[in-house]
Amino acid sequence: MSLLDRSIKRRDFLHLSAGAAAAAALAHAAGAGTAHAAEAGANGGAAPHDAVAHDDEVVDGKGEWMPIHCHQNCNQMCLNMGYVVDGVVVRQKTDDSHADSFDCPQQRGCLRGRSLRQQVYNADRIKYPMKRKSWQPGGGENAHGELRGKDEWERISWDEALTYVVDELKRVYEEYGEKGVICNAWRWAPGSAMFPVIGGAIYDSEVESFGTWAFQTEALGMYSWGDHPDIMMAPDKYDLPNADTIVLYGCNPAWCHYSSMYWLHNAKKSGTQFVYVGPNYNESASSLDARWIRVRPGTDTAFLLAVIYEMIRLDEERGNVIDWDFVNERTVGFTPETMPADAKLDENFRDYVLGAYDDTPKTPEWAAEICGTPVEDITWYAELAGKENKVVFLHSYASSRYLGAENLPQAFMTVSALGGHYGKSGHGSAAIYTWDAGDSGYRLIQHAGGDYGYIDNLVGSPAVTGPGKNIEGPAWWRCMLDGRYITTSDGPFDLGSSDAVNDPTKLRANTPTYHEAQEMEVNPRLLIATNSNFMQTRGDLNTAIKVMRQADTCVSFEIKLSLTAQFADIILPVITHWEGNDDESWGELAWPSPFGDGNGQKQRKDALLAWRPLIKPLYEARDEKQVFREIIERMGANPDDAYPKSNYDQWLGYFLGMRELAPDLSKWEPVITWTDEDNEKYHASYPTQEGKVAFDQFMADGCYVCTRSADDARNYVGYRDDKLGIGEDGESVVVADTAWPRPSVSGKLEIYCQFKADNVNRTGLADEPLKPYANYFVPRRGYQETFANWETKEKGKFPLQAFTPHYMRRAHSCYDNMAWTQEAFRNPVFMNAADAAERGIEAGDTVMCFNDFGKMLRIAQPLQSMMPGTVAIPHGVHSVFDESDPEDIIDRGGSEQMLSDHQLSNYFPHLNGYNSLLIEVKKYDGEPLCEDFERAPFFAAGVDDAAAPAYLADPAAMYAASNEN
Structure with missing residues (x-):
């Protein structure tokens, strides 16, 4: 229109x-x-x-x-x-x-x-509290768990819903203790803060987005922002054009972080060339006319080892490939002469690559058989990585979300270090991810904290959740089904003692530290889902269905009918970030939880975005935090122990606490002007301050953006500039730490890292010890397992490697119920054109993707831009189960989670190998799929609305009715 x-x-x-x-x-x-x-x-x-x-x-x-x-x-x-x-x-x-x-x-x-x-x-908005018709409290047969996911619903009041939830919490705590209560959500979600206050819960400690980059990043000498690894250390947008070449390794910013394409295209206009490494030639590579280096899924470590072999060979033949000054001064472990003081093995990385310890030189010919990369491309990439070329290596985390990718971050860092691509204009090596994508570096707008503190006492800290309360990695559903789980740490970011480190305080708290594996009990009687959708985004979906159906009670806080809500007993409607109420005459005050996950620092580097409630809460939806506060009160505890600040105070304090770094680096200056009149208008008592823009004007504009220039002193090159922070007075500029020494034990980039090896080997889970350097081992569920016989190259039962790219139409499962984006981006399965032709599959055919774990249907889209033997299944769809045969469920929605199980990675139990799927694809001979935008929206079905006020279906009428009252 x-x-x-x-x-x-x-x-x-x-x-x-x-x-x-x-x-x-x-x-x-x-x-x-x-x-x-x-x-x-x-x-x-x-x-x-x-x-x-x-x-x-x-x-x-x-x-x-x-x-x-x-x-x-x-x-x-x-x-x-x-x-x-x-x-x-x-x-x-x-x-x-x-x-x-x-x-x-x-x-x-x-x-x-x-x-x-x-x-x-x-x-599909959840309009009011609902109870599954067949469910009754008390557990056992009363639950009728076999009907979860297919039962009808009945509308109940908020008081009824909260009474059910609180009574079941009290019963389960009394009968089973905290091991019977499952926080079916992220530890950092606002609702998760409730559990330590009311009696505890069992949590998840997976590394959903970051893969093995969350493994030992800072121990290797790189940088993490909180739990975001290897971030904020790439060149910023002004320095990217100074690179001769930018490598995009296993990433697709055009789909995932599309604004970064502006900065990348600016570099291209300046003459910078692009290279893309991965199993498919994606939209970013095509847009930037990048050279494609083909690497099969999960074989990146083998590829990089061969690149390093060629760098050694080329440097010995003609010199000027390896930057020996940088290697000798800024790294440890590449040669016998650069070994760290804490080394326990008489092995260095160069000799390993040359085959001294396993009689296997990591030649291009050796790697090509594994990773499928032409030998000449490996040599070309090694030439590119040489010291005389100005190269920026940018990676995302997709290539580390494979089982067996433990050594990938160290190998990636080593290639960059050998070429000396750290700390110089036109060079770089770091992640291209989220707010940091394409314009990296320290934030020019940061929060001062202090009087303006805004983050609740969330349970992201393992010190809050307590030891042994985290189920690790892909075994989440399987452990709950079996009633036992293995823990190897008190939390993924808990720093403890180490026999490899004399002074462990040198390592930051972001470095995970593990202990000997311990078996713990869990008894999932009550599962509460909040700010998450684990059934739709977590692997091993077939087991998840069994876990949800055997529980006593499942509660879901929801905006829409997600798959997790579909399997709940009680659904509680919560407001979106558009909704709130600051008018007491209208009814209950409500303000949306400010930042979803409690982390307000997720704003852009040089911009502060405004937001406020646009509309009053729709239907009977309530603010999630307020509901949790009421549950805490009904449990007899103090909600302020979990939520010391109101949403409104957090919201206002967030903006007023923001400071911009002055262009001359001399001080941090307030962004927002705040006056006595503002305090009166907004019922606040914050200190007045003179900033860049008045608060009301900021809200009207929607944002404040720093003005920068090519010669701005705030511009950034990673590993060269000091990383700046805010002083204790909330104003002054301080040096958080200089680029060197690094946050590792040696203070350098650790090509050989004894802490890494001791840390993981201490768990005792692996058959063979992990090396301190990036050695090669055969990954589980990798390319080799597509063969029935690797030596004769006889293909096996499931010959295709499937990976699960993030998709432009959604972010995990968020946004996926919007018809406009559904029409613009269908829900296909991408596969190599020759593989499709071999199977008689054409574009538009309904196909079944299957393996021993499950079956799902999608619509085929063959492409020339996929490597042979690879399949891409865009992640995050809502399942539509065909359970005509309960022992052989088919997902007509097409969730890739049907095709995975609880397989652990070789060494790192926290890793969920989302991209390690071995499958077969065949043309489906049953009823073909329609496009999901042609289906009716997922609706909270079976609810009798006859007694509901008429205005519930009409937001405008609802507000009119509220004003009349």
Whole structure:
């Protein structure tokens, strides 16, 4: 519908939508109560859920633009604005608050954020508390767990819902203790802070996004921002054009962190060449005309070892390939002369690569058989990595989300170090990820803390969750099914003593430290899901179904009917970040939890984004934190112990505490001007301050962006500049630590790292000890296992390697219920064109992807840009189960989690090998799939709405009714 199309009025649209929603509810109440029934039919009589409101109000200026903080999982923190008329967001736009320029860029949103209205006003919003019809409290047969995922629902009141939850918590704690309560969510989620206050829980300690980069990053001498490894150390946007070549290793920023493409294309315009390394030639590589270095899934360590072999060979033949000054001064362990003082093995990395210890030189010919990279490409890459070339090596974490990738980060660092690509303009080696993508370096806007502190006492710290309370890695569901789990640490970031380190305090608290593996008991009677969707995003889905169905009680805090909610007994509706209420006359005060995961520092490097509630809470949705506070009170505890600050105080203190680094690096200056009048207006008592922009103006603009230039002293090259921080007074500039020494035991980059080896070997889980350097070992579920006989190259039962790329239309499972993005980005399975032809598969065919763990259906899209033997399954879809045969479930939604199990990595138990899937694909001979945007939206089916107020289906009418009351 065009901006000036006046053919339909907004209220007519809303009433039409309301009528359609009511019709859909009645249809479900009549018996279409199973969630997988949504697979049938085009829309079930519902109005198209991609319809939009009319533009008259925008054209006539009847409302106002308000800022939206878009921060669901991709962490790009882009700016969106919502046009609000009578309490309804009728339009969205992105940043136009100032003229766009390279020095002061607009903070533009992507198609996901700009479609958020379809998430907020979606047919699958959870409108009110619901109970699964067949479930009754008390456990045992009362639960009727066999019906989870396919039962109908009944509407209940908030008081009934919370009574059920609290009574079940008390019962389970009394009968089973804390081992019976499962926090089916991230430890850092706001709701997770409740459990230590009311009696404890068992948590998860996986490294979801970061793979093995979370393993030993700082122990190797690199840098982590909190738990974000190898980040903020790449060159910034002004230095990228100084590189001759930029390598994108296993990443696709055009899909994952699309704003970074602006900085990368700017470098390309300046003459910088690009190289892409990975199993498929993706959108970023194509956009940047990158040279493709083919590497099979999970074989990166073998590839990099061969690159290092060639660097050694080429340097011996002609010199000027290895930067020996850098190696000798800034690294340890490459040669006998550079071994660290704590080394226990008489082995150095150079001699290992040359085959001195295993009689296997890591030649290109050796690697090519494993990784599929042409020998000449390996040699070319080694030439590129040489000291005389200005190269920036940028990686994401996809290549480390394979089983057996423990040594990949160390090998990646070693290639960069041998060429001396640290601390110099036009050189670099670090992650390209989230807010840091493409414009790296220390934040020019940081939070001062102190009086402005805003982060709740969350349980990200293992000291809070306590020892032995974390199930590690991919065994999450299997351990709960078996009732036992192995723990190797008190938490993934707990620093303890080490026999390899005389002074362990030299290592930062971000360095994981492990102990001997211990077996612990777990008895999952009550599972509470909050701020997560583990059934849809966690591997071993078949086991997850069994765990959820054998529990006594499953509770889910939800915005929409996620897969986790579908398997719950009690669903509690929570507000989105658009919704809140600061008007006591309207009813219960509500303010959305400010940052989703409690980490307000996830803003961009040089921009502060505004946001505030746009609309009052829809239906009966409540703020999640307020619900947890009430549960704590009903349990007889003090909610302030979990949540010492209100959401409102956090929100306001977040903005007022922000400081911009002065262009001359002399001080940190307030961003926001705050006056006595502001304190009175906003019912606050914060200190007044003179900043860059008045608070009300900042909210109207939607953002504040630093103005920079090519000669700005704040511009950055990693490992050269000091990393700056905020002094204890909240104002002064201090040096957090200089680029050197590094945060490792030696203070250098550790090509040989004794701490790494001792730390992991102490667990006693592996058959063979891990080496202190990046040695090669055969990974579990890797390329070799696609063969029945590796020596004769006889292919096995599951000859294809599948990996699970993040997809432009969603961030994990966030955004995935929006029809606009569903239509723009279908839910395919990508495979090599020759592999497809061999199987008689053509584009558009419904195919079954299967292995010994499960089966799922998707629509095939053969491509020439996939390596033979590889399959890409975009991650995060909502399952639609065909359970006609309970022993042989087929997922018609196409979740890749059906194809994995609880297999642990070779050495690092926290790693979930999302990309280590061995499968077969065949053309499906049953009913073909329709596209998911052609299905009816996932709706909380089976709820009788006959007694519900009519305005529940119409947000505008709801606000009108509330004003009349």
